[in-house]
Amino acid sequence: MNLLLIFSQSAWIGIALRILTGVTLAGVYPTAVKLLSQWFPKKRGVAIGILIAALTLGSSLPHFIVIFFLAVNWQMVIVTSSILALTAAFIVYFLLKDAPGSPGKTPFSFKLIRKVVKNKPVMLANYGYFGHMWELYAMWTWLPVFLTASFTAQTTEVSTWFIALASFISIGIAGGVGCVVGGLVADKIGRAYLTIISMGVSGMCAILIGFTFGQSILAYFCSCCHLGNFCYFRFSSIFGSCL
Secondary structure, eight states, X not given: OTGGGGGOOSHHHHHHHHHHHHHHHTTTHHHHHHHHHHHOSSSHHHHHHHHHHHHHHXXXXXXXXXXXXXXXXXXXXXXXXXXHHHHXXXXXXXXXXXXXXXXXXXXXXTHHHHHHHHOHHHHHHHHHHHHHHHHHHXXXXXXXXXXXXXXXXXXXXXXXXXXXHHHHIIIIIIHHHXXXXXXXXXXXXXXXXXXXXXXXXXXXXXXHGGXXXXXXXXXXXXXHHHHHHHHHHXXXXXXXXXX
């Protein structure tokens, strides 16, 4: 689906392809979380934290690719990311197996939705996850735009590759480290307690980051941008292990 985007001649077709890409991605994340939960029932937080760290790095990888293909058109970024996705699919298909003793195929039933809705602890975790997703994807979308406008306001000599690198460090590196650390700490002090702390810090960073607009580029690397991303992505590993 992602690769077909380069052949799209219409905005509506492009949007439809992006929607379908998102639908297929929805079949990747829950399945991976379930597999890791089966393989690592005792250290589930760490395992899922590493998984979300990989997801975070993969999601920010287009920014990293831009650094090397800056002189090439955007189609090269789409082709490269699509090839990496296909490579991952082959690895999963040929190398990944179900955990020993894992249950077999379970038929889908809408009755399960009713059970989930009536399960208060699960729904509370879902509500937190829903809110976290709004925060997370808004940050993913707008942070590169914010950094571009902020760096340009400070100086017009900032190159595109530097903005792409800054986005990758904030989203991929800081976020990936946050996922792993969040998984480790969650297994020790409790997932609910760590979630409260992380949400408070990320909310504070979301408010304060606006005050860094147009400031020194060097200050960016020490700003709440990295700290906020560090906490944003911890939620994914925490909520995933909770569910």
